[in-house]
Amino acid sequence: MHHLDLNEQPGAPVTEMVDTTAPVTRGVPSVWGSVPQRNKNFTGRETLLADLRERLTGKVTAVLPHALHGLGGVGKTQLAIEYAYRYAEDYDLVWWVSADQQPLARSALAGLAPRLGLTGVAAGRLEDVVPAVLDALRTGRPYARWLLIFDNADQPETIRELIPQLIEGTTHSPGHVLVTSRNHRWESQADVVEVDVFDRDESLAFLKRRVPGIGTDDADRLAVELGDLPLALEQAGALQAETGMRVEDYLRLLAKEASKLLAENPPSDYPVPVAAAWALSVSRLSEQLPFAMDLLRRCAFFGPEPIPRDVFDRGRSVIDSPLRASLEDPILVSRAMRELGRYALARIDNRNKSVQVHRLIQRLIREELDEEQSAGMQREVHELLAAADPLDASDPANWPRYEELLAHVIPAEVVSSAHPRVRRLFSNMVQYLYETGDYTTCRQLVELAIDQWTADPGQDERDVLRMRALKTDVLWQLGHYSEAYNLRRPTLDRMRDTLGYEDEDTLIVTSGHGADLRVRGEFAAARDLDEDSLARHLRIFTAEHPRTFNIANNLAVDCGLNSEYRRARELDEKTYQDRLDFYGADDHPSVIFSLSAWARDMRQAGDYVAGRKTAEQAYQRYQVLLKSGGRRFTETHPWVLLAAKDLSVARRKAGEFESALDLGKEVHEKYERTYDKRHLDRLAAGMNLGNALRARDELEEAANVIMETVARYKESLAPSHPYVHGCALNLALVQRQLGEVAAARELLETSRAGLETSLGQTHHYSLTCVFNLANVHAELGDWERARQLDEEALAGLEKRLGQQHPHTIACAANLSLDLSALGKTEEAEQRQAEALQQYTAVLGPDHPDVQAAAAGRRVDFDFEPPPL
Missing domain, CATH: 1.25.40.10 (Tetratricopeptide repeat domain)
Incomplete structure (x- = not known):
């Protein structure tokens, strides 16, 4: 028999984990994550469990996941939980994923990385961590026997990319994937196990266990009226167990509520027994403790995931309603939570201090409210969530709290609020997703906010501009540099017009625009921008502020890109x-x-x-x-x-x-x-x-x-970017050494033209190209042209870098070889002696370039692209 305990949602995560480096033994999985607490009253469903086990362990394993499918309230989640516990010893790893929201599913899967020993992935970058986790599962390293359970995956496309794919050339996966869903579309994508209502024997056994002393005839009558639906049976059993109500009285009230529901508000995709049984429990709870019902109604506007109870405690000061006084009484709050659990209207997790309401119950509650009531309660939930905002999404210490709030920010439609504190919460949530590297979800929420807030005639333009700025950051991280520039440029102009040049948000976007310019190859423009920005940061934030440090770092990068290495060194020091x-x-x-x-x-x-x-x-x-x-x-x-x-x-x-x-x-x-x-x-x-x-x-x-x-x-980058030409220079060096001298010369001439066009003739990168072009002409025996190019490069390098820079010295050494080949022996020997003396002083006698110059061999120098 199966006992539903109201709620088909997972509970809080299990925090006791086994070290992944320990040897795997039979019995307890090495990794056991977030699986809800086992239902001690679970009985029955033996045929379903056996069928599921056979399919998951069969010789021919489906490429697609195995799915438990059925309407809401039949116990899909409880069946998955029971399967996980019953067959735990057959797995090295069991991991539960709440899959009704893609951000939560991705985050839950990423949480596997440290348990799999994946230390070689970037911390806080879901875009990178999730593929690494999937690859480890796919290859069975370090665990070949694993079980992933995706709960409430009602949209197949939401988790398709999160399911480990088979290794090419194999017929089965080392692990198992189990999905619970109400969506019929899984039938075309998975090996589906239909989960129906209880059979009559299971219903009778459940009621006898749930309602002490109930007779077989009474239990049968209840099962008939409730359609053997587990969720409805749980509601009925809880009410009778807690109140001692006679079956005859319950059935009479049930008939009344069902008739009322069918006449006035026929349900669309949930059974009448659920609504009728719920209505009876709500009626009794409202009579005994109205405040508990008030809490339950607010819970209906959160997400179906666990709600941290301290959300109500932290937010009580911001609620402007009679509910505020009740929330300030901790004894009353505890009693209300206890009553919600007693009547199976919510799942109370005292260990993790959370309350959770089934999605069907949430919907029933919302549908019984009028538009004004719904708007008011949703507004209160927004304020409660905003009061729980840690206010700093960049601090990893706050990320667990943001993860908890993320489960509710989207279902509660926080983005629809115009309240400044609520808007700040949404902005911080987007920032959290950005900080943790979930750029895909971050971009989706950013675009949702931009669309909705722009359409609101009473919106604060600053909020929209902040979202646009965040979108440019996401685009930049995703490698869409041109798109980022095309959005950030007008955003910055608008910020300057409406907020001013020295507004904090404007300065943040200005820093990002400098990066855009560097990516476009506009190094001088980026330097000028950051030079001005640093002066403004010093006025607004003072010299001792992290933002000032950041822009000083950026200016140093600009100076390096403009061959101003000494100033870059001074700034960074x-x-x-x-x-x-x-x-x-x-x-x-x-x-x-x-x-x-x-x-x-x-x-x-x-x-x-x-x-x-x-x-x-x-x-x-x-x-x-x-x-x-x-x-x-x-x-x-x-x-x-x-x-x-x-x-x-x-x-x-x-x-x-x-x-x-x-x-x-x-x-x-x-x-x-x-x-x-x-x-x-x-x-x-x-x-x-x-x-x-x-x-x-x-x-x-x-x-x-x-x-x-x-x-x-x-x-x-653009094909004309200096880095493209600089890196092509490196390719020419290899080509020359491989004997492809003509190809090297052509490539260097093209790179020189491109670098001089974008950066000018005296830029270090341009002079580097001239230097290496001289080596190519020397290789071809054109010593006169080599001399001309070396002299041109040497003059520029002495002025740009100074006489003691290794590049300048190398150029002088190469020039001595040109002069020697042209018969100018005395001048060549003098230049070589000077170059070797300087080279040895700067690099030491054992440096390979010093030894090459001493042996009369030409020296190359390559291009290293600095970070942009």
């Missing part, structure tokens, strides 16, 4: 010190981030030795942070990966080719596993790997990696 003073710890993530940026500036300014040493410090500090066990940072967090990639570059520039390549391979593999193929940081890691392979003379592989990366840069 100051920002590092400012952040260190502000946060008071050298292991704070933002402090380490600035240290890594400072190291990059040292390298770009030509101080390879100090740059490598500082980059090592930043990398090691991140490693210590990772070992501290914090959830915020993993080995594939974008800051951690950026520091590792920059260290690989720094090692190579310092002449440590082997260790640079080892780290470059490791970093690139992590980027490939974690980020989209067009992600700019992933592409930069690919270019670093190609350059590291070339430095180790692994030319064929280097050519393949660089060629692929250049192609993807063209997809992600």
Whole structure:
């Protein structure tokens, strides 16, 4: 027999978990997550359980999930719960997913990552974590016997992408997927097990267990009138068990309520017995404790997931109704919760301090209210949710609370409110989704808010502008850079017109616009914008504010992109010190981030030795942070990966080719596993790997990696972007070493023209191209042209970078070879001696480039795309 306990929803998560590294033994699954509490009164349903078990473990396993299908109230969820407990020992992992809202389903699945030992995925990025989880399940590593249960998946398309797909060439999955749903469309997509009402014996057994002392005849009469529907039987059993009402009286009242319902408000997709039984329970509860009914009506406007009870406690001060006084009485609140549970109108979870109302009960309550009552109660629920807002979605400590609220923000239609506090909650929820990397859901909610708030004639334009700004951030993260620019530009203009240039929201969007300009290759414009923005930040926020630190960092990036390496170094050194003073710890993530940026500036300014040493410090500090066990940072967090990639570059520039390549391979593999193929940081890691392979003379592989990366840069950025031309320069270096000299020359000439058009002739990137073009002409034996190009590059590099920069010295050394080939021996020897002396002083005698120059070989230098 099956006992429904009112509610087909999952309870609070089970927090006691077994370490995934422990050996798997029979008995208790190593991972047991969020499965609702087992119903101690569950009996019957044996045929269904046996049928389900046979299908899930059959030799021929369906590609699609197995689905429990049936109308609301028949006990699909309770059957799934019983299956999980009864066959728990046959699984290493059992995981429950509430699937009626895609954001909740995605988040629940992402919660599996640490239980699967997936440390190599970016923390807080659902777009990356979910695929990694699905891949681990699909391949059966580390658990080959797993069970995923998707509860209330009424829209197949909502969870289709969350179901592990079969490995190509196999006929079955290592695990099982079970879905509960009311939707008939699952019949075309899954192996469906129909769940009907109880058979009569199950109904009788249930009622005898639920209502002590009830006779067989009375139980049979109740089962007949209630259509053997489990939810209706639970309602009836609870009322009679708690009140001692005679069956005759209950049936008389039931007939009256059913007739009334059919005459006045015939149900559409739920059975009459549910509504009739519910009406009787509500009537008795209203007589005994009206406040409990008031609470229940408010619960009807939350989502069907567990409602944290402290939502009512925190929100009592904002409620402007008679309910406020009752909420301030904790004894009365506790009694009301107890009564709701007694009459099976809500599921009370005292361990997790939550209350949960079945979706059918919620609908019945809402339908009995008039429009004015509904609007008022929905407004109160919005205010209760807003009062529970932690107010800072960027702090990971607040993410569990936002996860709880997310379950209700969408069903409660929070987006429809114009109240400032409620709008703030919705904005913070969108920010939370952005911070945790659920960009797909974030974009959906942003667009919903923009559409609804724009259509509201009384809307606050600031709210709409904030949403548009958030949308641009999401588009940027998704790699839609042109679309982000086209939205952010007019949004920024409107903010400046209506809010002013120095409004806090305007300044935030201004910072994002600087990134847009960098992606467009407009490096000088980005620098000018951020220069002005920094001055405004200093006036509005002062020098000791995280936002000021951020814009100072951005300006340093701009300076580097405009070949102003010394100023970039000065800015980042100051920002590092400012952040260190502000946060008071050298292991704070933002402090380490600035240290890594400072190291990059040292390298770009030509101080390879100090740059490598500082980059090592930043990398090691991140490693210590990772070992501290914090959830915020993993080995594939974008800051951690950026520091590792920059260290690989720094090692190579310092002449440590082997260790640079080892780290470059490791970093690139992590980027490939974690980020989209067009992600700019992933592409930069690919270019670093190609350059590291070339430095180790692994030319064929280097050519393949660089060629692929250049192609993807063209997809992600405009074909005319400086990075496309700079990376093409790297490809030309490999081509020349492979003997494809003519192709290298053509590519370098094209890149030179593109770089000089976008950045000018004196930009470091343009001069780098001229330098390498001289090497190509030398390879072709055109020494006069090589000399002209080397002299042109040398003059520009001395002015741009100074005489002690390794690039300047390398160019002087190469020029000495041109002069020697042209018969100008004396001048050549003098230049070579000077170059070697400077080279040795800057890099040391053992550096490969110094040794190459001493041996009379030409020196190359490549392009490393900095972060945008």
